Amino acid sequence: MATFKEFRNNVKPNWCPGCGDFSIQAAIQRAAANVGLEPEELAVISGIGCSGRISGYINAYGLHGIHGRALPIAQGVKLANRELTVIASGGDGDGFAIGMGHTVHAIRRNLNITYIVMDNQIYGLTKGQTSPRSAEGFKTKSTPEGSIESTLSPLEIALSAGATFVAQSFSSDLKQLTALIEAGIKHEGFSLINVFSPCVTFNKINTYDWFKENIVNLEQFPDYDPTNRVTAMNKIMETNGMLTGLIYQNTVRKSYEDMITGFRQEALAKQDLSLSEEHFAKLVAEFK
């Protein structure tokens, strides 16, 4: 069985020293090993941005696509080969700005994939512009007077879009994050894990210390019931979206793959492409 070391490769990430993304990468590698995957059984599909590079830093199959489209690509991979574990990953700009439409619909569709958002509340690779996750009043190169748009709450959106697994974590909490990714991989359906991942270069507000002060860990509430959508929504609002842990899980709803008529358990990619002459004749007969 593969250990987390086997999910490492020899590529040095081009992230800044201290970037939260390093821990997220480590958590994915540990979670993959903990759930018993071999490197070739995992496909990491990532978007564009600093965090989008992650697919190249993990020893697994990986596709680094185009900005905002990690999710549709990942869903295509899963449809083609449901035997693979598919993780989609990218930044908050990738998933909640340019790719927001896909995020909502991937949640609704509920294919069995895990989406890990590396949320740093800013655009890093383009050197510091506002993100939908930036706080109101947040000053960046593109909002010199402070952002005048309201901050997007991906957790609330996910719940209202019909998400079956919603979690949030903090890159410094490797233990919690690893456990949540494992749970997300095991969840039969779409799992969204939003991870606070401080940008040490361009975000001087949402720093490690700031998160430590503001995060509300759900462990504080021993009675919290993650299967209750109403209390989940309330808790997100009460904590102003700063809660971490497993926020909501619906284990009743089947995954998209399991609801498609005729869709087989075996990977479609392994199926023979040929068509029997009899089947063909039947199709043609409809046009006579």
Next chain:
Amino acid sequence: MISQLSWKIGGQQGEGVESTDRIFSTALNRLGYYLYGYRHFSSRIKGGHTNNKIRISTYPIRAISDDLDILVAFDQESIDLNAKELRTGGVIVADAKFNPVVPEGIDARLFAVPITKMAEELGTSLMKNMVASGASWALLGLPLEVFNKAVEEEFGRKGAAIVEKNIEAVKLGAEFVLEQAGGPLDEFKLGDADGQQKLFMIGNEAIGLGCIAAGCRLMSAYPITPASEIMEYLIKKLPALGGTVVQTEDEIAAVTMAIGANYAGVRTMTASAGPGLSLMMEAIGLAGMTETPLVIVDTQRGGPSTGLPTKQEQSDLNAMVYGTHGEIPKIVIAPASIEDCFYDMIEAFNLAEQYQVPVIVMTDLQLSLGKQSCEPFDFNSIQINRGKLVEEGPELEQHQLFKRYELTEDGVSPRILPGAKNGIHHVTGVEHDETGRPSESATNRLKMMDKRLHKLDDLFIREGLRVDAPNETPDLLIIGMGSTGGTIDQAREWLTNDGITTNHITIRQIHPFPTEQLLPHLQQAKKVVVIENNATAQLAGQIKMNAGFAEKIRNLLKYDGNPFLPSEVYKACKELD
């Protein structure tokens, strides 16, 4: 006995024009006639004039006709708009309910049949289309039992009682008109058909069937006119083969989902029209850069922007050839018949995997939606070629990656699918090395660009040019693409009668442009005319840019939303300077 005639039905959209046309033509197809249909419709669901025209022939035809023999009209508007097409002595079958009038200056015979009244007496005005088609079928003197069989199939699932009522409606219409006319009209007596069983379908259905034959098992798409029939067909048929169709949130999702699925090893396609193609451009570049097979169908319609969404045009050519930023290898093929729609899909999926490139199959609205007779497809010709796909990689050292982008002589590298042992590599739209890892090295950049861009150097697909060149030095070489071929051939017959010698080339491989193969034909011709449904002569532009001969080349362009009529092509060719 005549060898061909044209029939048209007109009314308000949603009034049963489509179903009448379907039953009428299915019955004709059963009799072995060659058919070619044309739909005139608007971008709305109910209301607004719509009409369907069918050309019926005892020999193969692939064009609409200039004129019309029989017009079935549900309202006066249908008569007013279409009567001018009627040939002298043509027939109008109209609903007596609206007191139909033959417009001034039109020499046509009117049969006012109490269509609505008869239908209502049978229980519902919905059956008026059956009364009307029964009447026009009877005028042709064709066997009623064949028509009734088609009615039975159309309504069978609604129960025997409904079938019976509809057959009764057909009978009432037929009897009424025969009494008025004193029997079937001799001048519309069609000669016997060849009796050969033909298929009768629209291009989009042939594309769907071709996809299935090609081993395509997934489709991700967003609805759009005139492409939606492809997804509608495949969603009915793919589940039985273990596959499915995903209706995505937009065309960007559609194309990127298809890229993901192709990367993971399933032949997957998407289909759209101009607006969707525009949205797909960035992703097409990703497929080109990552050498991921991809098949896209663009059913062209009137552009730009929303343009004329239900009308004919061939104006996306440049977008298909040049679309996406940067430079990638890409194949654009243009089926020119229903048969092509089927076989070209198989070819497209093979090319996409053999060359690991995006392949765009371009049709136009008339080819995609016009219902036509079609030769039976040859099952034995279906061949699947997955190119350099390998099942397992070579034994790899620690940290060593599979060379997915290995530099090879032909530029095509071995391809392995996620899940395979010893195959881990990286895939990225960033410039990369042989293992897919990002690289900004100038040396690597040149090698990789050249590798990708030279993959298609020698590409010439099956019938990349369809050549009909009976003359060594023709007065005129007519070049077209897509659905215009039959119209051009019809015009050529008339030109030949006038002593003008013509050759005809249909360009089916649009990109990379088959310069070498086209050159001799351009050289031999005294004059060349390029016929296309767009305003800026995009195909002619490709010819001039690649092959030259600008001084010989004339344009015949039509971009009013309607297909060329044979007479327009004939007249323009006669009047060429």
